Amino acid sequence: MKDIASANLDKMTPAEFEEYLPELFESGGGSISKDPRFTNFFKAHPDCAALVSDLEIIAEQAKSLFEPGAGTEPSDAVWSNIASKLKDEPPTSKEN
Amino acid sequence: MQTKPNPGFFKRNAPIAGEAEAIENAKNGDPDAFAKLYALHKRRVYTLCLRMLGNVSEAEDMTQEAFLHLFRKLGSFRGESAFSTWLHRLTVNLVLMHLRKKGLQLVSLEETINPSEEDAPKRDFGSRDTMLSGSVDRVTLERAVALLPPGYRMVFVLHDVEGFEHNEIATMLECSTGNSKSQLHKARLKLRELLRESQALQPADSVSEAAR
Numbered sequence: 001m002k003d004i005a006s007a008n009l010d011k012m013t014p015a016e017f018e019e020y021l022p023e024l025f026e027s028g029g030g031s032i033s034k035d036p037r038f039t040n041f042f043k044a045h046p047d048c049a050a051l052v053s054d055l056e057i058i059a060e061q062a063k064s065l066f067e068p069g070a071g072t073e074p075s076d077a078v079w080s081n082i083a084s085k086l087k088d089e090p091p092t093s094k095e096n
Numbered sequence: 097m098q099t100k101p102n103p104g105f106f107k108r109n110a111p112i113a114g115e116a117e118a119i120e121n122a123k124n125g126d127p128d129a130f131a132k133l134y135a136l137h138k139r140r141v142y143t144l145c146l147r148m149l150g151n152v153s154e155a156e157d158m159t160q161e162a163f164l165h166l167f168r169k170l171g172s173f174r175g176e177s178a179f180s181t182w183l184h185r186l187t188v189n190l191v192l193m194h195l196r197k198k199g200l201q202l203v204s205l206e207e208t209i210n211p212s213e214e215d216a217p218k219r220d221f222g223s224r225d226t227m228l229s230g231s232v233d234r235v236t237l238e239r240a241v242a243l244l245p246p247g248y249r250m251v252f253v254l255h256d257v258e259g260f261e262h263n264e265i266a267t268m269l270e271c272s273t274g275n276s277k278s279q280l281h282k283a284r285l286k287l288r289e290l291l292r293e294s295q296a297l298q299p300a301d302s303v304s305e306a307a308r
Contacts, residue, residue, distance in 0.1 A: 022281040026262065055284045058291070061232045062241075062256035068143040069238065074159045078142075079134060082163050086127065089168070 009041045014048050017041070025055065032056065112136055112180075119179060123170055130170075134163055137180065141187050147253045148191045150242060158194060162187040184258060188268055232291055240290040248283035255280050 004020045024032050032038065033052050042049035115136055121129030141162050146155035165186060173182055241249060241257075250269070254260045255276070260268075262276040269276065 022277040025281065026277055051288075054288045054291075057232060058237070058284050058287050059256050061234065061237050062252070063259075064234045065147075065238060065241070065257045066140075066259070068139040069234065072143050072146070073139045074142040074156050078138070078156050078160050079131075081160050082134065082167075083127075083131075085164055086130070086167055 004037075009037065012041065014045050017045070017048050018051070021052070021055070025059070110178075110180075115179060119170070119173065122167075123173075130167060133166070137183055138163075140180065141183065144184060144187055144253070144258065145191055147241065147257070148188070148250060149195075150246075150249075154194075158187070158191050161194075162190055165190060185260075185264075185268075188254065188258075188260075192268060236291065236294055237287070240287050240294065243290055244283055244286055247279060248286055251276055251279040252283035252287070256284075 004024055007016070007020065021032075028035060033042070033049065033056055038052075042052070114132065118129045118132040118136070122133055138159065142155055142159045145158040145162070146152065149155050149158065162183070166183060169186065173179065241252065244252060251265060254265045254268070255262065262273040262280075265271075265276045266273045
């Protein structure tokens with residue numbers, strides 16, 4: 001993973017910028033588009049600005065998927081099977 | 097220095113009414129309490145299995161296995177992490193074990209579940225008017241996630257949806273954290289591609305409606 005701190009943003013190409021993105025997203029908390037370090041770079045490379053904005057939208061919207069959608073649940077047979085198997089075994093483990 | 101927020105922290109640690117009492121009672125062998133834990137967590141566990149496996153039948157089997165495993169291991173839960181985090185980690189490990197038994201080697205993401213050239217995201221700097229239209233609704237995103245190659249989908253679901261950190265994912269998938277970050281980035285690029293294709297197929301009115 002490459003570190004943007006050692007990069008020259010004035011001379012950076014879009015392809016080079018993309019190589020930094022995985023680490024930037026990890027360290028930037030998902031707000032690269034508002035990072036003042038990249039204001040001029042994004043003005044010069046609107047495609048990079050669009051890419052970053054889109055990836056931020058995707059990462060943000062992904063959080064909403066944590067809660068299952070309406071109607072998404074296992075069939076009743078799953079609990080029936082579990083309940084039937086549980087009759088034969090007490091909980092045993094006490095270690096982590 | 098900027099503090100990195102953990103996008104999954106609040107979601108995964110949100111307290112659920114009645115959960116703590118149900119855990120304690122279930123530990124003491126109360127079957128109704130265990131049934132309550134199942135009722136509280138079945139949808140999230142099933143959805144996680146479904147996203148990782150992409151198959152309803154297998155997802156139901158793994159949901160069953162996860163709760164049976166939970167029943168056996170519940171005594172070892174000491175509350176050091178949120179119960180849902182603990183349960184989801186347990187579920188992820190069971191699903192990965194299942195996939196390994198099926199022969200899908202997750203040991204090396206690069207070699208085995210890295211998508212083919214055809215499936216990998218395409219670089220298209222230079223093409224204009226490619227931005228997503230402001231927002232993406234969850235149904236569209238869910239569909240696009242289901243279309244991701246398995247390796248990308250796994251890392252995306254674990255990180256962006258479930259909120260696991262890259263070091264946790266690296267441990268679970270037995271890969272490097274750098275690899276996890278790289279796979280996540282490729283997954284998001286591929287999703288962008290899929291979402292743009294999806295938006296291109298929609299009438300202009302419905303795209304602007306979704307963006308509102």
